[in-house]
Amino acid sequence: MERRHFIKQSCTVCMGLMAGVSVVTLMDACATGKIVKSEAVNNQISVNVSEFKPEQSFVLVRASTLNFDILLHKDSDTSYTALLMQCTHYDNPVFANNKEIFCPSHGSKFDFSGKVLKEPATQNLKTYKTELNNSVITINIA
Ligand code: FES
Known part of the structure; x- marks a missing residue:
């Protein structure tokens, strides 16, 4: 795998994980009864x-x-x-x-x-x- 391609893929995965965590955190903070x-x-x-x-x-x-x-x-x-x-x-x-x-x-x-x-x-x-x-x-x- 090319270095550039590897870095791009890794960044995409990291951004996805960060977005997922943020959404979960946000949903938890906004939970209402x-x-x-x-x-x-x-x-x-x-x-x-x-x-x-x-x-x-x-x-x-x-x-x-x-x-x-x-x-x-x-x-x-x-x-x-x-x-x-x-x-x-x-x-x-x-x-x-x-x-x-x-x-x-x-x-x-x-x-x-x-x-x-x-x-x-x-x-x-x-x-x-x-x-x-x-x-x-x-x-x-x-
Ligand atoms: S903390 Fe100031 S109004 Fe609630």
Whole structure:
């Protein structure tokens, strides 16, 4: 094989691998949970556990009366955490991937309990109490 041809082929393979890694990384960073639309009744939002697919650790709950979605995280089969997706730094929306919750505005990061992992945000995300009864998770937004 000619040297020039070998270098050209090697570069093509490397570029392809780099592009593949970038796309995977980008897809991972942009992963979002399933959106579940549910309205608040008496300051409570209900979500059926069947909304969670076996491989999903969270869903996003959207109610017309809320300015931000609520991330409902499955901690275990009997425990769920509800977090308001509003950054505590400057109130911008936050997003989630499979590893963490992040704010693209200034780079704050939070875990799925709402705890700050990375500043500039210094306050944890707002959480709501949840209850599980007969396969229905109730989020108390009062
Ligand atoms: S608004 Fe989220 S980090 Fe600044």
